[in-house]
Amino acid sequence: MLTEIMDLNLTPQELAFRDELRAWLKANVPADWEARRTEDEMLERFAFLRAWQKKVYDAGWAGVAWPKEYGGRGATLMEQVIFTEEMARSAAPPLANVLGLSLIGPTIIGFGTDAQKKRFLPNILSADEIWCQGFSEPNAGSDLAGLRTEARRDGNDWIINGQKVWTSYGWAADWCALLTRSDPESAKHKGLTYILVDMKSAGVEVRPLKQLTGETEFCELFFHNVRVPVENTLGKENEGWSVAIGTLAHERATLGAGMQITFKRQFDRLVELSRTVMRNGKPACEDPVIRQKLAQSYLEIEIMGLNQKRAISRASQSGVPGPEGSILKIFWSELNQRFQQVACEILGPYAQLTKGNGHAIDDGQWSYSYLRSRGNTIEAGTSEIQRNIVGHFVLGLPKSY
Ligand SMILES: Cc1cc2nc3c(=O)[nH]c(=O)nc-3n(C[C@H](O)[C@H](O)[C@H](O)COP(=O)(O)OP(=O)(O)OC[C@H]3O[C@@H](n4cnc5c(N)ncnc54)[C@H](O)[C@@H]3O)c2cc1C
Numbered sequence: 267m268l269t270e271i272m273d274l275n276l277t278p279q280e281l282a283f284r285d286e287l288r289a290w291l292k293a294n295v296p297a298d299w300e301a302r303r304t305e306d307e308m309l310e311r312f313a314f315l316r317a318w319q320k321k322v323y324d325a326g327w328a329g330v331a332w333p334k335e336y337g338g339r340g341a342t343l344m345e346q347v348i349f350t351e352e353m354a355r356s357a358a359p360p361l362a363n364v365l366g367l368s369l370i371g372p373t374i375i376g377f378g379t380d381a382q383k384k385r386f387l388p389n390i391l392s393a394d395e396i397w398c399q400g401f402s403e404p405n406a407g408s409d410l411a412g413l414r415t416e417a418r419r420d421g422n423d424w425i426i427n428g429q430k431v432w433t434s435y436g437w438a439a440d441w442c443a444l445l446t447r448s449d450p451e452s453a454k455h456k457g458l459t460y461i462l463v464d465m466k467s468a469g470v471e472v473r474p475l476k477q478l479t480g481e482t483e484f485c486e487l488f489f490h491n492v493r494v495p496v497e498n499t500l501g502k503e504n505e506g507w508s509v510a511i512g513t514l515a516h517e518r519a520t521l522g523a524g525m526q527i528t529f530k531r532q533f534d535r536l537v538e539l540s541r542t543v544m545r546n547g548k549p550a551c552e553d554p555v556i557r558q559k560l561a562q563s564y565l566e567i568e569i570m571g572l573n574q575k576r577a578i579s580r581a582s583q584s585g586v587p588g589p590e591g592s593i594l595k596i597f598w599s600e601l602n603q604r605f606q607q608v609a610c611e612i613l614g615p616y617a618q619l620t621k622g623n624g625h626a627i628d629d630g631q632w633s634y635s636y637l638r639s640r641g642n643t644i645e646a647g648t649s650e651i652q653r654n655i656v657g658h659f660v661l662g663l664p665k666s667y
Pocket of ligand 1: 398401405409432433645654
């Protein structure tokens with residue numbers, strides 16, 4: 267049970283860190299970012315985000331809580347959280363290497379050899395090497411351990427064959443954290459191996475998938491007899507499940523980081539819009555039902571902030587993300603869907619206008635956010651799976667499978 271007492275006050279050291287970072291962001295957040303955010307060209311936008319991450323890294327702000335010897339800042343988890351919050355508060359562009367920074371780098375820190383840490387971590391921080399996560403397959407999503415992509419040993423190499431799907435950033439990635447089946451005879455959760463695969467290896471094929479928003483944020487990956495040196499195994503051969511669980515815990519804990527501040531910014535903007543957008547001949551904010559819904563969204567965004575602080579407080583004590591990651595994941599993903607629905611109700615037909623339409627409010631940001639929020643309750647584990655985790659690991663109920 268989650269009974270620890272939280273200390274929510276920033277220490278003098280944390281306040282100094284926040285103020286220094288705030289000043290740096292004020293001086294360095296690119297002025298043309300808002301305009302670039304609405305550019306259509308995904309590759310160009312990504313090159314811009316990569317250059318931004320390099321700048322953040324060169325100034326010593328990337329990998330705040332990562333060890334200094336691998337290019338990080340060696341600061342506390344709380345300072346990492348302050349970094350994420352300040353980035354969102356200043357509306358800074360996101361860092362390009364999202365999965366490398368939040369899931370795969372921390373997994374390499376936890377399970378990698380010293381040589382792997384030296385080889386991979388600094389390039390994750392500088393965005394010189396972008397990462398993707400090759401876990402899900404057409405028949406293995408929630409039931410991840412049912413995956414079938416095969417890794418077969420051939421001397422000092424693995425030979426990989428199979429297919430992954432929904433691979434975010436597959437189109438941009440230099441490296442893939444790939445979960446494979448290396449021993450088909452073992453029980454489901456055994457016989458898996460976690461392998462770091464160079465995406466430029468012969469036999470790797472990437473096919474983009476178009477999603478609801480019109481973007482091709484994720485891809486299908488195909489592996490045709492791809493050779494990977496055995497030294498790229500992360501953790502032990504046939505013990506990849508525990509490494510993968512490490513990645514998933516980081517994913518649940520970090521994916522929503524910074525979102526609360528983003529939601530707050532969006533909420534403030536929505537309140538402003540509700541004063542001017544007309545509904546039944548009056549400003550929307552005068553409609554009693556709309557006011558109720560705005561107040562409810564406000565409460566939920568505040569509660570999300572408190573949930574986050576509890577998770578951080580606990581992780582600071584234990585050093586690893588706990589099951590609160592699932593509470594957070596359920597809460598922010600479902601909150602966002604409710605909030606975007608309220609925005610649509612307030613904006614009425616305007617909410618359906620997309621980027622580039624001259625009449626769209628905020629250049630179609632609201633229709634994009636509504637459509638993108640649908641994936642929130644699926645990515646990083648569906649709401650049902652997160653509830654299973656809470657039921658078993660937080661409440662101590664028997665497993666559902
Ligand atoms: C935007 C986005 C980005 C993604 N990025 C990546 C990525 O980079 N890398 C990657 O590997 N994957 C990625 N995914 C895939 C994601 O992890 C899977 O879609 C997710 O785990 C669900 O798997 P599935 O799609 O196979 O659905 P299924 O597992 O087939 O689930 C179908 C439905 O059944 C329910 N269900 C399944 N099992 C249970 C159970 N035991 N109890 C109760 N209900 C259950 C689910 O909740 C869901 O509603 C991404 C997905 C999205 C939407």
